Amino acid sequence: MSFRARHLLGIEHLAPAEITTVLDLADSYVELNRRDVKHDTALTGLTQINMFFENSTRTQASFELAGLRLGADVMNMNMQASSVKKGETLVDTALTLNAMHPDLLVVRHPNSGAVNLLAQKVNCAVLNAGDGRHEHPTQALLDALTIRRAKGRLHRLVIAICGDIAHSRVARSNIHLLGKMENRIRLVAPPTLMPSGAAEWGVEVCATMEEGLKDADVVMMLRLQKERMDGGFIPSEREYYHRFGLDAKKLSHAKPDAIVMHPGPMNRGVEIDSTIADDINRSVIQEQVEMGVAVRMAAMNLLARNLRAAREETGVMV
């Protein structure tokens, strides 16, 4: 097995073989999840705590379901209504939880790097469920699995990532992952939503959808993150939709069999036209959600194996 990581904090430090390992295992969980009886015992006896310092319905539900299906004891903590509000620091929260001996900690936090910081202070495996604008590794893995199943491969594809790249951790994780697997990546965004330095990431930076989508195999739309914006980044939503929203006309520049992806939740009529989002021949948005549970099951299973192996080797609770 070639998955050695102790935590899943990001895609940046994963090797291509580790990515493939996760995806292969996730494939088997897709089959399991489609059966009547969806139980596995990979995490039986282990405790999984979901700590979400930032609102999330979809990702939290996906992680919860993934843990339950693998037999873990799952606890959800709504950190927004907790002691954090009483002034407790992130590190103290981590130490408090650590004393309860969790095995898997799933963390989402509004600050980039916060999950790395937390991982330094605990003895269990930590999964990053999104930190600020930094990384969202399970999203990139589920996107990769979706692409691999739809296209039959995960290399030498032309993939356009479009929209609010500056505020998107999904984009960063996907750029790492798709780059490692040797795809051609194009970024499309208005200049105010394109991070400075993006041109040095080994991607093509495009100013228009027409240019970015030309002959693309995959069109990945991003949500306009209004909650992370602290000023005027775009003149208006309707102008944004006109220039960067995905509609049939813009999609016609991509390959005829190009798939359309979106990490959700969607702003219909802002970054994506409803008819495209719902077009079962083009949109794989529902599949992404399905793959999400499978990929999270795979990632947690692999981390739990490494955790158990480390504990056996050292004879102590690491």
Added chain:
Amino acid sequence: MTPTIFTNARLIDPEKGTDTIGTLAIKDGLIAGPQGLDGATQIDCDGKCLAPGIVDIGVKVSEPGERHKESFRTAGLAAAAGGVTTIVTRPDTLPAIDTPEVLEFVRRRANEAAPVNVLPMAALTRSRDGREMAEIGFLLDAGAVAFTDCDRVIENPKVFSRCMSYAASLGALVVGHPQDPTLSAGAAATSGKFAALRGIPSVSPLAERMGLDRDISIVEMAGGRYHADQVTTIRAITRLRRAKEAGHDVTAGVSIHHLTLNELDVGDYRTFFKVKPPLRSEDDRVASVNAVASGLIDVISSMHTPQDEESKRLPFEEAASGAIGLETLLPASMRLYHARQMDLPTLWRALSLNPAKRFGLTSGRLTAGAPADLVLFDPDAPFVMDRFKLQSKSKNTPFDEARMEGRVLGTWVASHRIDVSPSPNS
């Protein structure tokens, strides 16, 4: 007090620009010259370097307000351990040093507790709020050596120009922080490939030139003596050159961190590398080093900013800015020397002579009659930095566990050898 004579010393004279083996005598707190003196205590320097003590501009001593981070005593010991004989302190304390009464407190505490020379700067505006001028005249009489609101840039150009012209009428030096305050609000890194990948809120390096442009325009308009605390980018350096060529009374400094580290050192969100302005690209770092070597940037300082563990052990965006530097200024500077980027007299021009001159001090020289503020050091002695052995109360150094060269062997202030025990990193 008996005179002292240093023999077999490698004398670093920034004024003459020389680095020669020789003898130096000190007497009654002053440098006497190269000749021997009757009854003098002899110190054989064994060929090690003897240089004017470092004059460090912009040191934050967290008194009043945050004495748990640093006191005058610990800052003074850290200075002595690092070969710094004069610290020019910042007024960004709690409360700010913006009245003669607070300044009086600071001077009293400094005299009682610190074994090195302490010269306080005062706030330029009340509470450093950028609205009303502080009592510049009274503060000057009470001993303020310069006026600054530190990293809080006075946003309103009208207020700043009035401060400049009022200060100019009294001959007072104003220290600015060249930075466009709105553009850099909330930023924790320099924009570019690295900050964008890490997802850290960042600011363009041009914000520094915009700030310097504004400040220099106001100097042109209102007159006055202006010193930019830190110039760290190629574009701001270009602007600085133009201002100097135009004959404005403008000087600039740079922190040792910006000369020896770059943005990539932040790595996986290491908050000890979060400073203000943020660490720059390698190109900017090299340009800053060259500007010091050519004399365009006048001063190297530590920008010593103590922060406790609690304020640093946070997500990067939320962590406090600043790094301590009094004790690491000399060994970190040796990196520039060992990399052959500048010789020792050139380095000491920026560490000692220029800051002394700019702040109207007679120190920073080896000339007879100058204060006998000296540092004896071995530029080649290697060690591994252990932050817990530092004298400062706060341990937020970016050089923890770094391999360094350059060890201070002794520090003299007005002929007195300062005893720093237990001696750090030894």
